[in-house]
Amino acid sequence: MAAFLLLSNICFAQTDSAKMKKMEELRTLIIIEKLSLTPKEQKDFLPLYHAYKNAEIKLQKQINSILKNGNKEEVSQEKATKLLDSLQKLQLLKLNLLNAAITKFKTVLPATKILKLFIVEKEIHRLCAQKLREKKGEKK
Numbered sequence: 001m002a003a004f005l006l007l008s009n010i011c012f013a014q015t016d017s018a019k020m021k022k023m024e025e026l027r028t029l030i031i032i033e034k035l036s037l038t039p040k041e042q043k044d045f046l047p048l049y050h051a052y053k054n055a056e057i058k059l060q061k062q063i064n065s066i067l068k069n070g071n072k073e074e075v076s077q078e079k080a081t082k083l084l085d086s087l088q089k090l091q092l093l094k095l096n097l098l099n100a101a102i103t104k105f106k107t108v109l110p111a112t113k114i115l116k117l118f119i120v121e122k123e124i125h126r127l128c129a130q131k132l133r134e135k136k137g138e139k140k
Contacts, residue, residue, distance in 0.1 A: 024053075027124060034120045035113045044108035049117075052101040059094045063087065 031049070032042060069075075070083045105114045 030124060031117060031120055035109075035116050037109075037113070041109060041113075045105065048101070048104050048108065052097065052104075055097055056094065059090055059097065063090050063094070066090070 028046065028050075031037070032046075035041075037045065066083050066087050070080060075083070102114060105117070109117075
């Protein structure tokens, strides 16, 4: 629970690489705690998880870039079509990445812990989004 509180304090600082690293460390601690990972499970699972998350983040950055480029009034029909094609390809890659990760995770963790992982990730995301909204409210 303490890791959740620490994470909530740095969620809004996602552009600072040192704070991003700290956030990822806290995410890992939360996952270890919430999934009750044994030392062997940690050793076997965490490298797979980190590889998955790093690849997912790279794909999400590409997706965000496409959406940013498409959010301009002067986007032509041709450009919009190309952006959509790229978006579809990236979304498919992201889905394939998730499927491959789950398959790998199943070799080192029981299904109950894998399901719990995605529930915990959603909680972390929700907490960060809430903190961002609060931070934006403070700036007004």
